[in-house]
Amino acid sequence: MVNIKLNFRDLIDKKNWKTLKQSLNELDPFDVAQCIKDSDEGDDVVLFRLLNREQAKKTFQHLSHENQEQIIEGLAQNIHKLSDLLNDLDPDDRTAFFEELPGKVTQQLIQLLSDDERKIATHLLGYPENSIGRLMTPNYVAVKPHYTIEEVFAHIRQYGKNCETIDSIYVVDKNWKLLDDIQIKDIILASPNQTVSELMDRRFVALNAMEDQEMAIRVFKDYDRASLPVVNEEGILLGIVTFDDIMDVVEEESTEDFLKFGSLQKPIINPLQTPTFILYRERIFWLTALLFVNLFSGAVLARFESVIQSVVSLVFFLPLIIDSAGNAGSQTASLMIRSLATGDVHL
Incomplete structure (x- = not known):
């Protein structure tokens, strides 16, 4: 890592932007975040500007809140790139960033979001502070009980790309009430002609969106899950919480x-x-x-x-x-x- 930082410092001094850009986008996002964190003031924004959209999104999520604020301030003059970054962020990570900012700044940044992303952001920020609702993402895969396994795979291919995880597939009724969750392993091993209802055992664990985040920590610890569904008082599926967000809360x-x-x-x-x-x-x-x-x-x-x-x-x-x-x-x-x-x- 030390050699990488020295190499980047040398490339910046020589203004070899092409090689620097290529090197940054080939690194793991975590390593890029570490380089940005340890870089001199001003160089952090220079490095971040050279990242492609996907790499920028993943790298931003590994940065501390202080570094994130510096990046946002550095991108303030480039509204297009700033808007792309905010729209690309996973909803839960974006909410975690917004809730640490002054209300006025948050409102200004929300205006840069697309209509759909703005609705998601305002909805998640509407939950009480430190509630499970602030942690969840609405991007998940849900299917109906009558789907065949073949239809489930087609559904995953269509909607799974933007999901944070597809380790679990959630079964809902016509009113979006959660009926069960099925591990992707069970779906892969099932026959293509089997229906989802045949795999259901209705033994699932769900979190309430209004409960304190410490409750989520205990449930994840007790049930050893990578993700858990989040429901309201009526059992309607609202989103999911993933293990990486819980680790931050811990x-x-x-x-x-x-x-x-x-x-x-x-x-x-x-x-x-x-x-x-x-x-x-x-x-x-x-x-x-x-x-x-x-x-x-x-x-x-x-x-x-x-x-x-x-x-x-x-x-x-x-x-x-x-x-x-x-x-x-x-x-x-x-x-x-x-x-x-x-x-x-x-x-």
């Missing part, structure tokens, strides 16, 4: 719990990149509170000064007591952190 929820454990309410993702004032503001209250607690402890010791002077041997027990208290605190902290990570304890 990281966010764990960070939030750890911050609460440390009495920090706002995320400090990278202390080295966080302004000193922010670090000071988020930590000063509890540090000051602990200072007064320690002053109180000192006052208690001072009150027993005469006892300590008369029985000097008591002083030898002070390090023992302090160390024991520290060890007990460390063990408690370790147990609590593990419980927060596994979900056994919620703050």
Whole structure:
């Protein structure tokens, strides 16, 4: 990766855009995202502009929110490319990006979407913050019970290209109520003349769009699925949630719990990149509170000064007591952190 970055730096300096463009579009999107992340200010937009539409879409989804904002700002003068990027993004990834932006900026970017994509974006953003509805994508493959397996394959070929995953095929009735989900493996192994209803067992797990995202984490963990359907109160299929989105939520929820454990309410993702004032503001209250607690402890010791002077041997027990208290605190902290990570304890 280091050699790749140095090579890109050399190509940029020499303004060898043709070779640079070819190299970028041949790399894995994750590697391109890493190069953009580690590039100098201004070079990140230069690199991103050279990506083709498909590569740009996949690379954007691997970038941090800060890098994504920089890319959007850099593309502001190229409305056509910016519009293409926003329209190409998967709905769930686009929603995750929009919800981190100021409302006014989000509204401006939504206006760059096509009519269909704008409806999808506003619909997903209409769900409560941190709800499962914010995570879902409406791009999935659904079939009817009377379809034959041959018809299912034809349906997948027609509509599966734009779906985020086709690991599971969802069975719905005429009112779009979810009846079952069938693994693609079972469909592949079935006879072409079999109907979908013959493969159905009606044992499916679904998420409610209005539930908290932590519920989705638990369900994915319990049922070991790559994707799960999302329904409303009436059981109508609204979309699906995929495992990659859940992994992002796991990281966010764990960070939030750890911050609460440390009495920090706002995320400090990278202390080295966080302004000193922010670090000071988020930590000063509890540090000051602990200072007064320690002053109180000192006052208690001072009150027993005469006892300590008369029985000097008591002083030898002070390090023992302090160390024991520290060890007990460390063990408690370790147990609590593990419980927060596994979900056994919620703050």
